[in-house]
Amino acid sequence: HDGLGGSIAAAVAIDPNGRLWTAADLNTSLNIYDPATDRWQAQRTWECPDMGDPIALDIDNVGRIWLGGDEQGIRMVDPGGNPFRPCDQYTWQSFKSGNPPELRSNKIRAIAVNHTTNDVWVGTEGGISVRSAAGIWSSYTFTSTGCGLVSDDVHSIAFDVNGNSW
Numbered sequence: 001h002d003g004l005g006g007s008i009a010a011a012v013a014i015d016p017n018g019r020l021w022t023a024a025d026l027n028t029s030l031n032i033y034d035p036a037t038d039r040w041q042a043q044r045t046w047e048c049p050d051m052g053d054p055i056a057l058d059i060d061n062v063g064r065i066w067l068g069g070d071e072q073g074i075r076m077v078d079p080g081g082n083p084f085r086p087c088d089q090y091t092w093q094s095f096k097s098g099n100p101p102e103l104r105s106n107k108i109r110a111i112a113v114n115h116t117t118n119d120v121w122v123g124t125e126g127g128i129s130v131r132s133a134a135g136i137w138s139s140y141t142f143t144s145t146g147c148g149l150v151s152d153d154v155h156s157i158a159f160d161v162n163g164n165s166w
Contacts, residue, residue, distance in 0.1 A: 011057045011111075013065075019083065021065060023054035030054060030067070032083045041084050048087035051075065056111040061118045068108025073097065074122055095131070102137045103129045109155045116163030123154030 009022040009031075020033040030043045030051060043051065052075065054067040065077040073096035080091060097103040105126030112121045118133040127141035127149065140147040158166045 010055045013057050013059045015059045015065070015083075016061065016063050021057060021059060021083075023057050023067065030057075030065075030087070034084075039084065043087040048090075051077075051087065051092075056108050056123075058111045058113045058120070060113045060120060061115055066111045066113065066120050066122075068111050068122060070108070071106050072108065073103055073106045074108055074111065074120075097124075097126070102131070104139050104141065104152070109153070110157050112157035112159065112165075114159050114163050114165065116159070121157045121165060123157050125153045127152040128154050128157070 009024045011023045013021050015021060018035060020035070022031045023029075024031050030048075032041045032043070033039070051067065052069045052072040054069050056068040058066050060066065063079070063081075065079070066074055067077060068074040073094055076093045076095070078091040079085070080089070095102040097106050103122060103124060105124035107125040108122060109125065110123035112123075113119070114121060120131045122129045122131070127139055127144075128147075130138050130140070132138070140149060142149045142152045160166065
């Protein structure tokens with residue numbers, strides 16, 4: 001499946017090996033581009049049902065891809081060092097709201113990795129959920145003391161050079 005699986009990128013991230021990943025074209029594919037080999041590959045949702053329909057993504061310091069979608073929670077994807085193999089050979093792990101309450105909501109708006117700590121921050125319609133590098137979840141909402149959110153509907157997360165979240 002060489003080539004770009006769509007023309008509209010909903011989210012873009014670069015992995016530790018310099019490869020570009022996009023969630024693209026009405027959430028139907030996860031695309032990989034390796035500039036060292038000038039190779040594109042599309043991993044389509046019908047080939048990888050664990051993928052869901054990603055609209056948000058980021059990549060942590062060890063190369064795991066974090067995907068989120070509308071009403072789907074998030075998925076941690078480990079391509080095992082070779083992203084150009086079929087995606088059903090990747091390792092997939094899902095996280096959803098509920099019991100245990102890992103996410104504030106399954107409606108994912110944004111995912112951002114703090115590359116200083118390797119914590120994964122997830123913006124949802126119900127606030128922010130954070131998975132520490134140790135795998136411990138915490139949450140922030142509009143009513144959380146001192147968190148600074150003006151709304152629980154979080155569409156974007158970014159970090160400054162000191163690792164502070166915005």
